[in-house]
Amino acid sequence: MTSVFITGTPGVGKTTLASRLNGRLIKINDVAVSHGFVMGVDEKKGYKVIDMEKLSAYVGEVCEKSDELMIFEGHLTHLCDGADIVIVLRLEPEELEKRLLKRNYTDSKIRENLEAEAMGICTAESLEKYPDKTHEIDVTGLTVDETVEIAENIIRNGECYPPGEIDFMEWFLK
Ligand code: ADP
Ligand code: MG
Numbered sequence: 001m002t003s004v005f006i007t008g009t010p011g012v013g014k015t016t017l018a019s020r021l022n023g024r025l026i027k028i029n030d031v032a033v034s035h036g037f038v039m040g041v042d043e044k045k046g047y048k049v050i051d052m053e054k055l056s057a058y059v060g061e062v063c064e065k066s067d068e069l070m071i072f073e074g075h076l077t078h079l080c081d082g083a084d085i086v087i088v089l090r091l092e093p094e095e096l097e098k099r100l101l102k103r104n105y106t107d108s109k110i111r112e113n114l115e116a117e118a119m120g121i122c123t124a125e126s127l128e129k130y131p132d133k134t135h136e137i138d139v140t141g142l143t144v145d146e147t148v149e150i151a152e153n154i155i156r157n158g159e160c161y162p163p164g165e166i167d168f169m170e171w172f173l174k
Helices: 014-018 028-034 052-065 093-100 107-119 121-129 144-157 169-173
Strands: 003-007 024-027 038-042 047-050 070-073 085-090 134-138
Touching: 003 014, 014 024, 014 070, 014 144, 024 028, 028 047, 028 052, 052 070, 085 121, 085 144, 093 107, 107 121, 107 169, 121 134, 134 144
Parallel strands: 003 070, 003 085, 024 070, 085 134
Antiparallel strands: 038 047
């Protein structure tokens, strides 16, 4: 069956979208914790350091065995094995900043995520692993319903949202 990976910088709306899609939802951050794939914590940044080799292999195995539509959600999904479709959510850094300010992130963690979004890191990484399976949606100004509809079109109707159209690099000039 089909395995869909929902990825993107923290705050772009992955969890919100994924919870609205039909299919069996797997949050890979939870998987990393519950299966002991967390190797430690980066004290300086406050990030969990995840054993990507193990997480990737585990996700790939789940995909291979599954006989239902699977929705994997998380900012590391695109680094994992097993995707049939990768959907990268993109959000203008200015909008993203408003959302991240509501989280208890440090200033440097917010800055780091905004830079990653402006540069399109998730898309670049996803294209490297999944050059023909990566889709990119600019969710800036979209309602959750509208985003769900686009994702459903990709998943159910085979519509394509090829990367390359979205460019947030201007944010660096501000
Ligand atoms: P992620 O899982 O990518 O970190 P979330 O799904 O937790 O992102 O969403 C981050 C915040 O943005 C939440 O407060 C959520 O309610 C809000 N949000 C998500 N999608 C939209 C949307 N389409 N329009 C406005 N706000 C949204
Ligand atoms: Mg989330």
